[in-house]
Amino acid sequence: MSTTCDLCSAPLTDPDTGLPDSVLLPCSHTFHYPCIEDEYLNYDFPATASSSTTTTIPAPLPTASNSFPCPTCHTLHNPLLATLHNEGGLQHSYNLGAHLAEEAYYDARPHLKRMRAFLSFCAEGDAGDDGEVESDAGRLVDAVDRETGEGVLHVAAGNARWDVVRVLLEKGADLGRMDNAGRGVLDVVREVAGEEGVREVVEAAGWGR
Structure with a gap:
């Protein structure tokens, strides 16, 4: 397993705490969480509906939003499942695509x-x-x-x-x-x-x- 991020090449630890910070994709490429999150938020997805001013939080996003290509090898992962290693320990088969899609949705609104x-x-x-x-x-x-x-x-x-x-x-x-x-x-x-x-x-x- 890689010890450095495949995007920024820095060690797979949080620079502030020294704790693990890694996201391992099924294609075997590994990233810092902030690095892959930044890639996701800046990815050119198809346009979505404009923001509304409702005071009701929307229902969960469609599962189609869960797919995302690896930033390094461009393998499309659908859904985007990952192994996370952070201060909370190891999480296998984490639906990272769904989480990032939700974050992107709210960042835009x-x-x-x-x-x-x-x-x-x-x-x-x-x-x-x-x-x-x-x-x-x-x-x-x-x-x-x-x-x-x-x-x-x-x-x-x-x-x-x-x-x-x-x-x-x-x-x-x-x-x-x-x-x-x-x-x-x-x-x-x-x-x-x-x-x-x-x-x-x-x-x-x-x-x-």
């Missing part, structure tokens, strides 16, 4: 990328050091994951992010929203925190006043 980051913040509270994502609460309280139908309150409550739930309610998030499975926000609250949690959320929302 900044408003949707921001929305996805905001839903991630609602789930994990990972807004970054500058807290920019949290500041989007007023604009993105209506964000919905189209695949599940979950709104921001579903996501925050499902992950017991009660501080985020309160902020979202203050910003006008819809406590009555239903997901694609017919679950209301309070159903999720009840699953996670019981009836006491429901009472607290209802009180925070000002229902019944």
Whole structure:
């Protein structure tokens, strides 16, 4: 197995951490993840539909987007499966094409990328050091994951992010929203925190006043 990237020729480690950073394709060529990601994002794919301004995150991309030629030997991999070696260990048969297609889709649609980051913040509270994502609460309280139908309150409550739930309610998030499975926000609250949690959320929302 190669010890250097077939694109930049540098060792297959992260220069900042010294940890492994390699993407091995079935054709046996190996790359840094950022190198092959850059190749993918700059590849001349057929034109796609223009960006919309919807506040709903789209469903997953078609599997046809998963194909990609090796940057070195130009062998077409469809789907683009790879062996990843990074700080998380070894991952075999990872669908790299699907992951890169999703990243490219959101890079071309900044408003949707921001929305996805905001839903991630609602789930994990990972807004970054500058807290920019949290500041989007007023604009993105209506964000919905189209695949599940979950709104921001579903996501925050499902992950017991009660501080985020309160902020979202203050910003006008819809406590009555239903997901694609017919679950209301309070159903999720009840699953996670019981009836006491429901009472607290209802009180925070000002229902019944």
